[in-house]
Amino acid sequence: MTMIVDIVISALVLLGAGFVLIGSWGLVRLPSTMERLHGPTKATTLGLGALLLGSVLYFQLRLGTWSAHELLISLFLFITAPISANMIAKVHLHRLHTGALSEPDSIAGPPPRPGDDGDWATFAEPQQDTPAATANT
Amino acid sequence: MIAWALNIASVAVALALLLNGWRLLKGPALGDRIVALDTMVINVIALIVLIGMIGGNDTYFEAALLLAMVGFVSTIAYCKFILRGDIVE
Amino acid sequence: MTALDQLIIAPIVIPTIVAPLALLAMRRRRRVGVALSLAGCVLMLLAALALFGMAQDGTIRAYPLGDWPAPFGIVLVLDRLSAIMLVLAAALALIVMIHALVTSVDRKGWHFHPLFQFQLLGLNGAFLTGDLFNLFVFFEVLLIASYGLMLHGQGGARLKAGVAYVIVNIVGSALFLIALGLLYGLTGTLNMADLARRVATLGAADQGLARVAGLLLLTVFGLKAAVVPLHLWLPRTYAATMPVVAALFAIMTKVGVYAMIRTVPLIFGPGAGAAAWVPAPWLMPAAILTTITGFVGVLAARGMREQAAFALLGSTGTLLLAVACWTEATTAAALYYLVHATLAAAALFLVADVTMRRRGQYGDAIVAGPRFVGQQAVGLLFLATTIAAVGLPPLSGFVAKLFILQSVSTNALSWVLWATVLGTTLIGVVGFARSGSALFWKAKADGDPIACPERSRAELAAPMALVALLAMMTLFGGGATAQAQAAAAQVFAPQHYLNAVLGNAR
């Protein structure tokens, strides 16, 4: 029984660490900012998720203490990570838009415009009474 | 076995940390550096968890929890600074 | 713990309560805030006098905060030295506060009263504490309050000088922490009495590190005291701030000197082996240079505040000449001179303030301007304060310098010290004679009329009070010198301090 537990825990830990490493590797090897932004997602989701699950099991099954903080860590990361990604993407779009020297194009090229007349919020002030303008009250 | 796994895992995450550092130094885009920093935060959380497991001590998890909660604030602030200059407006 | 013993905490508690109350009150009712602040100063003086009275029996009292025994908790220690410093700070504070109120300086910016009270808290804490880290904390309290006060009223020059003042002191604090860390790492304690005991038992190699710590501490205290070459920050800072604030700051450099007197004979005394009297060889030449730099600065100054700042520098140097001999007699002389020099420097700044207020656009520049209201009276005050500041008879500066001359005469370098003290006195005399005759005698007949509002005679009260205190120090020179001697005797018999703090049963 402990053997199985050990295997499961070890597997989870290694899986998590592996995904963390792969994420960071992606950050290094992917060609431009937008692609690199995909790397860390692995670390936050499966990487840390597996690690934390391994930790919960480890403390519960091997050390006999119930520890639930790992779940909270995941919860907070799930709330915050997309925001970070969103803001970084905006930075990229903005720098691209304003022609900053250090901002090489993504291989996806510049983003197409939404619809016919509007533009993305990074480039145009969000219009009143739309979801995008919600905080401007 | 778990000890082995934990050791290997921490080496892996430490390696990941160095990879982040490389990207951080290299850039070239500001966005790249910010992503690298943001990822570093994630990796440090992972390391804290691993350190806790290696020591059999769950007292460090609050640090990880706090980092998960407030670590992104600096990322956002950096982004907001580039986008708007003024981070509070 | 008797009710009387509880009085030791009063100099801490009073400003800590008054400051936030004044802060709250000032937002709604200014007068209440002012009254609170003034009452705080009065109370503090009363408490300091009571403690001074308590210290007269020669026993050293330890106050264990949180009821944790020394060296495990923090102790406050009341001895003659700390009592003298408390009274000095409280008296100076009250006078400066009155001047600030009379001249409405407190309305020139925000939060004058809370900052003032916190400044006093820092001073009182530094004087009372028996714990080295706690000394650091109170240094920080008094420094950050001083940053606020120094910037009071603002303006470009003051802000620029403030940036330098703040930053250089932040670095000083970092050094303090390193010195502290070294001592804790070596001895495992932070209590000063315990440190004294443990440094004496260190092995030779460890004593070397203790030496490093001692020298770093000297650097920190030297920075606060403005010892050459760590004095560079002082002239501009004190000349740029409001003179009222500078008058209060007259005691700030003395905190550095106090810390040296407190720690060196105790921790780096004869028992410390390789670390014994470690600051001495460095401090003496620095003190000589400080004295010379200060009084030469008096001669070279172009403004009254600058001149006062340099006089303060010179007096600190003179003070340290005596301190750096590290004998009981010289320390006694130093303590008397410390009190005198603080009051005299404060008086110089207040006189500069009064003069500036009356000279309108001429400010404190040492150039002739048209005659101004009360020129005679202010001139007389200037004369009295400068006589005190340079150490001419009949004011206490003379007694103090005589005290120093006599006490250092057994030192191997005595002739250098004498030459320095007397030579710089002459330079000071010439410098003040020049500025005084330009400011109060010479008149620019065809100058533009001075644009300045009606001034009240009450402005003269505070500087006059300071001169009166100096006169008292002269008149009762016998008692005052006896106090200094008794305090120095306590400093140089650290065993009593150790017994009081750590108990006899060690």
Added chain:
Amino acid sequence: MILAALTLLPFAAALLLALCTSASRGTHVLIAAGASAGGLGLLLSAPPGVVAGAPLALHLAWVPALGLDFSLWLDPLGLLFAGLILGIGLLVVIYAQGYLARDEATGRFLSCLTLFQGAMVGIALSNNVLLMLVFWEMTSLSSFLLIGFWRDRADARQGARMALAVTGGGGLALIAGLVLLGQVAGSYELSTILTRGDVVMASPLYPAILILVLLGAFTKSAQFPFHFWLPHAMAAPTPVSAYLHSATMVKAGVFLLARLWPVLAGSELWFYLVASTGLLTMLFGAGVALFRNDLKAILAYSTISQLGLMVMLLGFGTAAAAAAAVFHILNHAAFKAALFMNAGIVDHETGTRDIRRLGGLAALMPLTATLGTLAAAAMAGLPPLGGFISKEMMLEESAHTIFGGQTLLVPVLATLAALLSAAYSLRYAAKLFFGPTRTGDAPKPHDPGAAMIGPSIVLVAVALGLGLLPMTIAGPLVAAATAAVTGEAAPRLELALWHGINPALVMSLVAVLLGAAVVWQYPALAARLANRAAPDAKRMFDVAMGAVITQTRRASLAIHAGSLQRYLFMLFAVAVALGLDGMLTSGGLLTGPRAPLPASPVAIAAWLALIAATVTVVLTHRQRFLALVFISVIGLVMALAFVHLSAPDLALTQIAVEVVTILLLLLALHLLPKTPRQLSSVPRRLRDGALGIAAGIGAGLAAWAIMTREVRDSVSSYHWANSYPGGGGTNVVNVTLVDFRAFDTMGEIIVLGIAGLAIYALLEPAARGAAGRRLRAWRKDMPHSPERHPMMFVMATRLLLPLALLVGLYIFLRGHNQPGGGFVAALVFAIAILLQYLASGFDWTDERRQMGEHPLIAFGVLIAVATGLGSLAFGAPFLTSSFGYFHLPLIGKFELATAMLFDTGVACVVVGAVLMALAQLSHVAQRAARGSDASDGEGL
């Protein structure tokens, strides 16, 4: 009693005069004259035994620690001197009433004059050399004030300063000399010192003492080469010249030499120093006096010469010479005061003191002319005046003085000096009162009123009396005073005009006749000398002083040019140097015996990240934004290190503080230049780099040395053991913060609170003045995205606020037992609120906040201190904590500790201070943004 009254009376008068400056002139004169007369009366009422050698004494302890006591005595020398001071003082006061113009500030004038009088009486009566120093320097000060009395005149101010510098400086040397003397003699009591001559003479310090004392005496008595201040002191009103600069103050030096004669005189050194200085001065002064044209300058140089005479006599070291000196003091006081008053009258009546513009005044002002001529005759040493007798005595003593083996040197030079004296005296009288009439500016000058002429009548009468009836008037006093000087029995004096034909008479005759001849041939002589430019001491002094001030000012400005870079360089350099000193003398045993811990790969990786980040921050510091990013990395590694090294509380704090710091720096950077140009040169950077490396090595080695040493039983083992049983918490760090060392924590939150207040005080007025203008003129320096509040971020923060507050509460509550506590909790609260600012903007958030920063800070401090005070009610010291475990049905066991209350105070202050810093700072940026709305979106 008499002594105390004598000394204090003038001071009382001075004080009274200073207090009633607005009273009438008559009142002023009455007070001053009353004081002098009263003093004289007291002096006369002294018991006759004083002259017989039984001094009156008074001893009051003052500063026993220094040997400085209020110790007075009245011996014959003191009596003579004090009498002189008070007597001439009285006459001068009366004279001054006539002399000073109606609108002069007589109150101030007489106040200073009586102050001076008190100081002089003090010198005369001091039986304590330290007390004498007090009075000595006071004479310099009052002289300064009196010379500068006409403060509008540049020469008065300069003369005053010069006099102060020279005599004050000499006084400082005297301080050294007298303190040394006292230490050698074993007492500062004069009466004791005077009996220790042999001890003093035998001391190796004797030369030093002598030279220092002589410096004091010579400067005061205007001996060559310190004489130059005296002529310029003549810028003072004439009564002052008469009183201070001829009759009394300048004689203080002579008095001092006489006073210390028993301990200092008699050696070769004394003879050569004192006699030759006196001789030289006598000659020099007389020679210069002859060729001056300003009446007061003539008199000033003559005074110098006469003082030289007295000094020379004292230098001879014989009793007879001492007697001659003492008698000449009297004579000189009488005729010189009279002459100054005379010159003052002439000046007053004719409007000029230039002797070339005056002449034949005898016809217009006969009384003045008579008095002037008589006084001049006394100065010339003509019979039957007292001056003749003392000059004869001087010549007599010179005649048998051998100087360096030369028998003729002194007599010849003394005769030459006497010749010159006769010449300038005769010139004064002859040129002024006889010959062709010249009246200066006034058409018809006439004799002045009684107030001005009366005092000179008295003085001339005395001068005459001293010649005609010397033994009656002065004999016993001079004898007794001489005895006091020599410390031996009173000499048998024969003061008389006629001693028969002796060498002195011959010398005297030669001197007077040749002197008359010189006056006869004066125009030719003057013309020949006029072309020779004599070195002007005043100009030299002024040039030297000017150069000194210019140079010191330049140096001082250069050194103290407010440069933070210099301040810091010095500070670091000193720290490194002193640290090096400590290391070098530490015996080189750096590494201790403690076994090091192996570093894990994680640690090495983190270390690499930290080093790389630090180096990058240093290299890219001008790209400020990037530098901040790398600072973040350092903070992250620090947090990791704290976790790795068993410091969870530190890790929590580091993480939270880091966030707030970055926000702060970004807010500031917004308004600052983003990539400023390089300022420092390459050598400068290399220098700074070297210093940095040295400091780094020092800090690293120190850390290494400590970490590799074994722990010596630390006080913290007590904290560990008592944290739970005594402090009620298992988190020892937290218990230390809120209990063992709660006092530190109180100080620490006060630091934060003050920082908040200071920041508010700094930022509140930022919208006004130059800063306000600059803020309004501020233009965006980077292209900006138009979107202010990104939707996803805003939405996330809405959820995060309650969550973060909950986490904060949790961290707060568990802090006593587990990592956490008030500070971290407060930072979490603050970050939660700051997130709202970040996401939704300043105005939106500000109007939704419930509590201002000021009350938070104030109440936080009050809560903390009130918690601490609570224990006082139970007789326990400040900050004594208490805790208890309580049971409630359902909820179970829980702990309440006063430390938690204290921690609440901590949290309040921290939230308040952090919000104050960041919200107020962003508010400034707000105003900037509003000021530059026009340029919004520029660059898009």
Added chain:
Amino acid sequence: MISLEFLIASAIGVLTAGGVYLALRGRTFQVVLGLTLLSYAVNLFLFAIGRLVIDRPPLFAKGLTDHADPLPQALVLTAIVITFGMTALVVILSLRSFLESGSDQVDGIADPADEGSAS
């Protein structure tokens, strides 16, 4: 073998060196960065004087004797708080001074060219 002590000591050294170098630069912001580095160094130093201990946080448990020294940790906490207050003040002060004079040079030399310079 590399020891943890070496890592910490060298980190302190590098942080100090960088901090000193930056503190000696001519503009306030750089100086602030320098102070930040210095304070990291000092905090680490102060922490290190308690000696390095792994996996033994100072949380009291009966019978446990091996633990990290809590006192230096408490000192570092105090130091961090104070440093934060000082940093906040100095940052705002230098900004305020910049706004007042238009120059962010520490030695007060006017540098109008800097005003509004682009990034």
Added chain:
Amino acid sequence: MIKWLLPHPALSVMLLAVWLLMANTITVGGLVLGAIFAVILPKFTEPFWPDRPRIRFGRALAGYVVIVLYDILVANFEVARIILFRRNRDLRSRWLIIPIDLTTPEAVTVLAGTISLTPGTVSSDVSADGRYLLVHALDVADAEAEVARIKARYEARLQRVFT
């Protein structure tokens, strides 16, 4: 009364759950304290969250969570494969524009967050009119199919959660 006490019951429930997770143990005391905070904090923070949307608990939400977690798991392996083995020049990195029908910003944010959490796609921006979402995809062969998948799989379900 309930409405006043619990202006946002979902939030209160969440807070209570988080509290219990943090406390690590379930005790009566902890529950009481957690409950108190769960009531106070939403009340206290009410001004900071105007117009809180109503959320429907139950199967819609649970189903959504399960699907997202599953997708995350699968996508992780997918992206890991790309990072490890795909050459950069073969990468079909592109922008997707997703027209959105959700009306509340909360719902749009959850959708965008979901997309970001799923490896391979990052929500990069919203259009100024709030009707489009800009998503960057790491490796997509058919952009339109991917947009349709996201709309069907996530947005449709979210419309049921946010009424």
